[in-house]
Amino acid sequence: MSQFFAIHPDNPQARLIKQAAQIIHAGGIVALPTDSCYALVCHLDDKAAVDKLRRIRGIDEKHHLTLLCRDLSEIAVYARVDNRQFRLLKAATPGPYTVILEATRVVPRRLSHPSRKTIGLRVPENAIAQALLEELGQPLLGTTLILPDREGEGDELLTDADTIRERIDKQVDLIIDGGACSLEPTTVIDLTGDDVVLVRQGRGDAAAFGL
Numbered sequence: 001m002s003q004f005f006a007i008h009p010d011n012p013q014a015r016l017i018k019q020a021a022q023i024i025h026a027g028g029i030v031a032l033p034t035d036s037c038y039a040l041v042c043h044l045d046d047k048a049a050v051d052k053l054r055r056i057r058g059i060d061e062k063h064h065l066t067l068l069c070r071d072l073s074e075i076a077v078y079a080r081v082d083n084r085q086f087r088l089l090k091a092a093t094p095g096p097y098t099v100i101l102e103a104t105r106v107v108p109r110r111l112s113h114p115s116r117k118t119i120g121l122r123v124p125e126n127a128i129a130q131a132l133l134e135e136l137g138q139p140l141l142g143t144t145l146i147l148p149d150r151e152g153e154g155d156e157l158l159t160d161a162d163t164i165r166e167r168i169d170k171q172v173d174l175i176i177d178g179g180a181c182s183l184e185p186t187t188v189i190d191l192t193g194d195d196v197v198l199v200r201q202g203r204g205d206a207a208a209f210g211l
Contacts, residue, residue, distance in 0.1 A: 002031075002169050004161075006177045009033070012131040020174060021135040028173030029053055031145060032132065034068075035125040036096040036186045036203045037159045040172070041068065041142035045108070050141060056171050058148030065111060066098050066120040067139040068129060074139060075121050078107050085191050092208040094125035098186040100199065111141065118192055128178045144185045159183055 003023070005016045024030060024042065027049045032041050040056060042049035044067070054060065069075045072089055079101035081089065089099065103111075103119040111119065121139075124130065133140060145158045147167060158164045161177035169175070187204035189211075190197040196209050 002165075002172045003174045004165060004177065005174065007128050009178045010127055012128050012178075014131075017128075017131045017135050020132055020176065023174050024132075024136065024140070029056065029171070030174045030176065031158075031161070031164050031168070031172050032129060032140075032142070032176050033126060033161075033178035033181050034096075034129050034186075035094070035182070036144075036184055037157060037181045038145040038161075038164060039066075039068070039142040040145050041140040044111075044139055044141045050111070053141070053143065056168065057143055057146065059143070063143075064100070064118075064120045065141050065143050066122055067107075068133060068142050069121055069123050069139045070130065070133045071123060075101075075123065078104055078139065079119055079121055080104055088191065088196070088209050092204070093123040094130075095123070095208070096125070096182070096184075096186045096203040097208070098122045098188045100188065100190040100192055102192055120188070122186060126178070128176060146185075157183065157185070 007016050027046050030041050032039050040053050042053050067078055098120045100118050100120050103117055107119050159181045161175055164175050182203050184203035187202040188199035189209050190199050198206050198211050
């Protein structure tokens with residue numbers, strides 16, 4: 001059975017954030033509110049935790065996972081960012097966007113897209129997510145909390161902590177209740193080519209990237 005923390009969405013309790021960080025350092029999987037919908041997150045460098053996260057989501061190694069970063073300077077450690085890309089990112093972050101960029105060598109090979117050597121990154125505009133990233137001092141690896149198809153009902157996007165508790169209480173180590181999140185995932189933007197490409201329209205307005 002997972003732990004369940006009720007954390008204030010605007011003023012996260014430092015004691016609970018510290019405990020959440022300890023759970024992640026110990027290899028735990030955490031259901032975390034963001035500025036789009038809830039996400040499943042784990043430690044960037046823990047292969048066993050990453051494999052478990054993929055199993056919960058029902059995805060294979062070809063599926064892009066996302067690095068949740070504190071700010072643009074942290075993105076630049078894990079992705080190659082030129083001047084054009086930086087200007088676009090500066091205008092749109094923090095916010096409900098995931099951007100695809102070329103990964104640097106700092107990113108473990110198993111986390112970047114196998115054929116393209118790219119990585120998805122985002123800077124969430126959510127006080128709980130930001131507080132946890134600050135406490136950890138490094139990015140989190142995450143994915144939208146969508147559960148695989150159950151009895152033909154279609155994939156299930158979970159946006160409420162109590163529902164998450166009902167569905168995956170025994171599969172994760174911590175559920176953070178930070179209030180209801182959006183019903184939409186992030187907008188995904190591919191910045192790896194000469195043209196900006198909209199991969200998925202979500203909560204973020206693509207006009208921020210000139211689309």
